[in-house]
Amino acid sequence: MCYCSDACSQTPDKSSTTFEEAPEIFRTRDKEVYFVQSLVHLIVFLLEIPILFVKTFGEGPLALVRKVLLLSASYANIIADNAMGKQLSAVTSAPTSWSWSYETKSDPIRANVAYDLWLGASPVGAPASRNSSYEIMVWLSRQGGIQPIGGPTASGIQLAGNTWTLWSGPNSNWQVLSFVSDTGDIPNFNADFKEFFDYLVQNSGVSSQQYVQAIQAGTEPFTGSANLVTHSYSVALN
Numbered sequence: 001m002c003y004c005s006d007a008c009s010q011t012p013d014k015s016s017t018t019f020e021e022a023p024e025i026f027r028t029r030d031k032e033v034y035f036v037q038s039l040v041h042l043i044v045f046l047l048e049i050p051i052l053f054v055k056t057f058g059e060g061p062l063a064l065v066r067k068v069l070l071l072s073a074s075y076a077n078i079i080a081d082n083a084m085g086k087q088l089s090a091v092t093s094a095p096t097s098w099s100w101s102y103e104t105k106s107d108p109i110r111a112n113v114a115y116d117l118w119l120g121a122s123p124v125g126a127p128a129s130r131n132s133s134y135e136i137m138v139w140l141s142r143q144g145g146i147q148p149i150g151g152p153t154a155s156g157i158q159l160a161g162n163t164w165t166l167w168s169g170p171n172s173n174w175q176v177l178s179f180v181s182d183t184g185d186i187p188n189f190n191a192d193f194k195e196f197f198d199y200l201v202q203n204s205g206v207s208s209q210q211y212v213q214a215i216q217a218g219t220e221p222f223t224g225s226a227n228l229v230t231h232s233y234s235v236a237l238n
Contacts, residue, residue, distance in 0.1 A: 084123075084124075084211075084212055084213055084214055084215070084237065085123040085124065085211060085212070085213075086123075086211065086212055086237050087208065087209055087210065087211050087212075088119070088197050088201060088206070088207075088208045088209070088210050088211075088212070089208040089209060091194050091197060091212070091237060091238070092194070092238050093192055093194050093236075093238045094192055094193035094194050094197070094212075094235070094236065094237050094238065095191075095192050095193075095234075095235070095236055095238075096115075096189070096190070096191055096192075096193060096215075096234065096235040096236075097189065097190045097232065097233070097234050097235075098115075098140070098188075098189045098217060098230065098232070098233045098234075099187065099188050099189075099230070099231040099232045099233070100113060100140075100187055100228060100229065100230045100231065100233075101187055101228075101229055101231065102226055102227065102228055102229075103227040103228070103229045104225075104226060104227045105143075105224070105225075105226040105227075106224040106225045106226060107224075108144055108223065108224055109143050109144055109221070109223060109224030109225070109226055110143060110144030110145070110146050110221070110222040110223040110224060111141075111143045111144065111146070111219055111220060111221040111222060111223075111224065111226060112139055112141055112142050112143065112146060112219065112220050113139070113140045113141035113185075113218075113219050113228065114137050114138060114139045114140060114141075114178075114217070114218070114219075114220065115136075115137065115138040115140075115215065115216065115217045116135060116136070116137055116214075116215070116216040116217070116218075117135070117136040117137075117138070117193065117196075117212065117214075117215050117216075118132055118134070118135055118136075118212070118213045118214040118215075118216075119132070119133050119134040119135075119136065119206070119210040119211065119212060119213060120132050120133045120134075120210065120211055120213045121133055121209075121210065121211070122211060122213075123211045123213070124213065125211075125213040125214075126213075126214075127213070127214045127216060128172070128174075129173075130173055131213065132173060132174040132213070133174055133175070133210060134174055134175050134176075134177060134200075134206060134210065135171065135174055135175070135176045135177070136177050136178075136179075136196065136200065137176065137177070137178040137179065138178075138179045138191075138193075138196065139178060139179065139180040139181055140181060140185065140186040140187070140189055141181075141185045141186070141187075142180060142181070144222075144223065144224075146222060147167070148167040148169070148176065148178035148180060149167070149169035149170070149171050149176045149178070150167050150168045150169015150170070150176060150178075151167060151168070151169065152165050152166065152167050153166050153167065153168045153204075154166040154203070155182070156182075157179070157199065159179070159191070159195045159196060159199060160189075160190070160191030160192070160195055160196075161190075161191075162181055162182075162183055162186060163181075163182040163183055164179040164180060164181060164182060165179075165180050165182055166178070166179055166180075166204070167180060168204070177200060177204060177206075179196065193215075193235075212237055215235050215237070217230075217233060217235075
């Protein structure tokens with residue numbers, strides 16, 4: 001998942017996510033989120049710091065701090081194995097359905113519930129990697145006043161029966177474009193992502209030659225604790 005505009009100052013405290021009735025084509029990761037989740041994570045984390053130092057040399061100390069914080073964060077999500085490798089120009093439909101709810105939620109809490117759709121110049125590429133050109137986020141919930149990366153570039157966008165504000169900003173090697181619901185939480189979401197793709201191609205300069213590399217769905221917790229339950233979920237790329 002991507003990281004919100006305040007990710008540098010807010011490290012995830014604790015969250016757990018439960019996925020129910022997920023089709024077998026999805027890999028599910030159900031775990032509590034800690035700053036450093038395990039000894040293995042700690043070792044990898046410490047080994048990565050000098051690598052990040054080299055990569056951010058010349059960018060200043062703030063760039064290093066930001067990348068270390070992003071490395072330390074972890075976000076429960078599911079990823080579709082069947083929804084990838086097709087150019088936007090070839091997509092005829094991309095139907096999705098997601099029914100979710102918070103089983104428990106602390107007060108206060110700062111978190112979102114969102115899709116992540118990764119685009120790149122090649123058919124294959126890991127999310128949040130050097131192969132990523134765009135991260136398209138669709139925010140179905142925003143708790144505690146958190147905001148996406150960047151700033152708003154368009155508002156009053158009518159897609160999938162809802163009204164959205166589009167945010168845009170850079171994150172590492174890719175551009176983040178976030179559709180944020182103007183109508184509050186959408187716990188029962190049904191849409192065709194082709195509508196979102198077409199909007200971005202026509203209005204935001206996204207090339208129709210970009211490939212869909214991955215579609216993820218999950219939660220980004222920053223402060224507090226919650227149990228997010230997915231009752232049903234599906235997505236396809238046709």
